[in-house]
Each structure stands twice: as structure tokens, then as C-alpha cells.
Amino acid sequence: MEPVSVDDVRALRRLHRYFTRRAGALDEHCPGRERPLGEARLLLEVGHGTSLRDLRSRLGLDAGYLSRMIKTLQAQGLIRVSVHRKDSRLRVAELTPAGRAEVAEQNRRADGLAAGLLRGLSEAQRGELTAAVAVTERLLRLAGTAVEVVDGASRDARTCLAAYAADIGERFPEGFDPAAPVRPGEMPERAVAFVVAYEEGQPVGCGALRRLERGVGEIRHMWVHPDARRLGLARRMLKELERQAVARGLDTVRLDTHAVLTEAQAMCRACGYTEIPPYDDNVHAAHRFEKRLRRTPARRPSG
Template identity: 40%
Template structure:
């Protein structure tokens, strides 16, 4: 049987070959993968050159060469930032926007063809999600969002679905407290979403009150991203948001059917307390003073 390192290297070779990482003409558009990735980053809304460089993991010299090649093709324009002369920004030209759309269409077709090869595309996608989360964990960001945003609603839908599967009595969000997350937004609270390369992979809500007490609600991490420290990172972010709002006491509830949640709270400074609400689902209650 192949050892773990050999299996990883086999995977690396397969992916490198499949995506055309070493091709001089990535997806047949006349430029290598590096230049295509810079063009894609700009097309996806990133404009600050230092941010793009960090996001792609490029050194300054290579980034400069790639930008110069795209400028010479007439696909991008670079300029000094309007509010900070120390920063430079990049934007797509009209030709650049056409090229970005062409790459998007080709990349989508490549992905669809790849999935069509396998008899179990859902299992293949699950494996890809796990790998993507593991490789991209250092680039994942925690962002405050409206709980009605598309990303937040996706996370909440996945969270509710998981509770329905794991609770013996099922789960109906309408029976829980604050099902619409109305108090999980400023100035009373906050809703935080973990984003990895544009995809939501976790969330947590801070449900505020009129005083200095708030509750942590709706902590969820995608199965593909578990074991990477993201739940603790979301909790830390929620505590930071609470401090910024002047909240001094946090409470939360959970169910013993979620032992990993109880373990997280017990090892991060929370203490178990008596029941403090009439929600029909939780059977464990915690408090933390900030």
C-alpha cells in the first residue's frame, strides 16, 4: 500500500496535470496560469495590488511581471490609489472584462466535465470541499454580514438541517428563540460568516439585548472545514464583537447531542450554569464574563 506522502504527491500530480498548471497557454487563452489567476482575482472584485499578491501567495517580483504582461496585452490598468499614494490598484479594461468572461465560461465547462466523469459526483465534491478548506484555511476570513444575506442564509440553512438530522426530536427553527435573527445585527448584536475563497464555510451569531448581556447563537462550521480551528476562531470573533458593543456577559445554550460544541465551550473559558430560557431544544447552558 502506498504511504501517505506518496498518495499526496500522486494527488498533486493529478491536479497539476488536470488544471493545466504547467501549460504555457492556460485553457487555450495564450497565457500561463499565473497571469490568468491575477486576471481572475481582479475580475472577482479585488483591486488592491498588495491584497491580490497576498491572496495569490506571489512574491513582489513575480507579481510585477504578471501585471506588466497583462498591461501590455491591454487587459488591465494600474494606478495609484485615490486616497493613499503608497498603494496601487488594478482594474480590468473592456478587453480584460471580455477575457475574464471567457475564462469563466471555460473554467465552468472544465469543472462540469470533470464531475461528469465520476459515478458519484456528490462524493467527489465533498472530497474537494475538504481539501479546499484545508488548503485555504489560512486565507479564510471572518466577515460581519446581515443575517439575511445570501451567505448567512446558506449557513443557517445548513445549520438547521444538521440539527434536524442530529436531534432525536428533529428541529423546527420556528420553535426556537429569535428564528429570524432580528437581534443579531448592530447596534444590538452581530452576525459573522467565515468565507473561504468566496464560499461560506461557517457562521456564528451574537444576539444582543438592551443591556450588557448577549447570547452566542447559531455556531456552525461546514463538515469539510471541521478540525481546522475555525469554530474557535468564530467564537473569538464573536467575543471581539461583543466587547466592541460594550457587552460584558455572554450566554449560550446547546444540546448534548452536539458533544463537540460542549467540549469547545468547556475548554475556552465558559462555565456551565442553570437553564436560563424556555427553548425546547437545549439541555446545556453556559456563561462567560468578558
């Protein structure tokens, strides 16, 4: 991992300090309201309904603190809590009509604050700022997403594989067998490394590495949730799988891709992969790629 420069750290902190100062985020209450910021944020996150477990993970809150805020908002008639319809172990929070009105007012005031900041700019400058914000959001989301090696039989791995199968089943003209990624004797049981990407605690991508032959591995089942695409996450997972391959003594990795997955083909070429002849009998593969991996030389002991 590349070291982070002091200048980069200071630049990000300057942006954070400036915006929180202008937006009034250092105040104890929501701008123009008497509601504490924590409660205001919780109402926004509840939205159309979400489990308390997801709320706790997304906001990084202590279970006791979240429970106290939930009870306060319930007492005020702004949210209701019920048991999940499909999983009795989960409790779900949703806004009441009064809660929806409160969130609408929060959004109206926040929109007014943003408009006030933008009035000092020309139309061209606003466009420039909007484009810069989009880039900033994309990069911050990517920075905040973790790629972890997990058990290929774990719930998160299986969830991602099921989503992967459904996704490509819609994209492949010939269709795709949903059981293909998880059939016995295949992935992920034979994977030597399985990675899952997590954004705010939720699995949003996956990929697997298996051993083909001595010194050669294959990357399979690369998938990114539609909401997390175009962040650069697929490249992040690919790089991690390559690192896992080197750690396991593999010096070459291969992968194949369907003709309709043009974005996957472009990524392979951009990441140093070379197209090769068929190396398997995958009926869905139209393009096969290979990359020789560089091993990091071991450091000699000093002295």
C-alpha cells in the same frame, strides 16, 4: 490581532519558494504539456461543473481574463458553457469528454511528479511528511478564511441559517423545526451582530450575537459547513462574536447546546466558558455556558 513575526513570514516564504521550484510552478506551461498554467488550473477547478461566478471568486480572476480563457478552452473543445438549470442568471462551465481526458492526464503527470519527490524518503519519513502537509493545509485554509460581520437578513446569512437548521435537524434525535432560526421576532432580526465565514468567497459558517439583558449577550446559531470543520473555524467565529460583544458594551456572554453536540461542549470549556443553570426555556438545550469578557484597557494619551 497578534502581530506576525518576521521569522514566521520568512519560513512560509521559504516553503513556497522551495516547492514552486521543485514542482516547476514557475514555468509558463503545465509540466510536460504545452498548456499555459492558468488554463490547466481552470480545467481542474471546473471539475464536474461550476458556475462562472464561483470560478471567478475561487480563483480571484478578473471577469475579462476568465472570459478569454473560457472562450479559448471552448474553442479547443475542452469545456462547454450552459445556463444554470435553476437560475437563468448563472452560466455553468463543465468539462467535455476531451476535457476530462486532459484533466486525467494532468493528474497523472502531477502524481508522477509527487511520487518522484517522495521516492527519496523512507516509509516513516513519508508518513511524517504527509502528517505535516495535513497540518499545513488545515492551518493555511484557516488563515485564508475570513470572518465578516454581515447583515443578518442578507442572502449569505439566510443560506447559512438554512444549512444550520438542516444540519442539526439530522443530528437532533427529536428533530428540529427548519423555521426556528428565522421566525419573525427571533434571529437574525434581533441579532446585534451576525458573522459569516468565507472560504474562497463562499459562505462556510455563521454565528449570531443577541442582547439578552443589560450587559449580557447570547451567542446562537453557530454553524460550520462539514467540509470546513476541524480547521479551528468555530473558535475563530466565537472569538469574533466575543469581540463584537465587548464592542457593544456587553461584559458577559451565554450560550446553550444540545446533548449530542459534544464537540460544541468541549469547545466551550476549552475557550473559558463555565457551565451554568438554565437561563431560558430552549427545549433543545441540555448544557448552558457563560463567560465573563475582559475589556481591553483604553490607552492613555502619551505626553
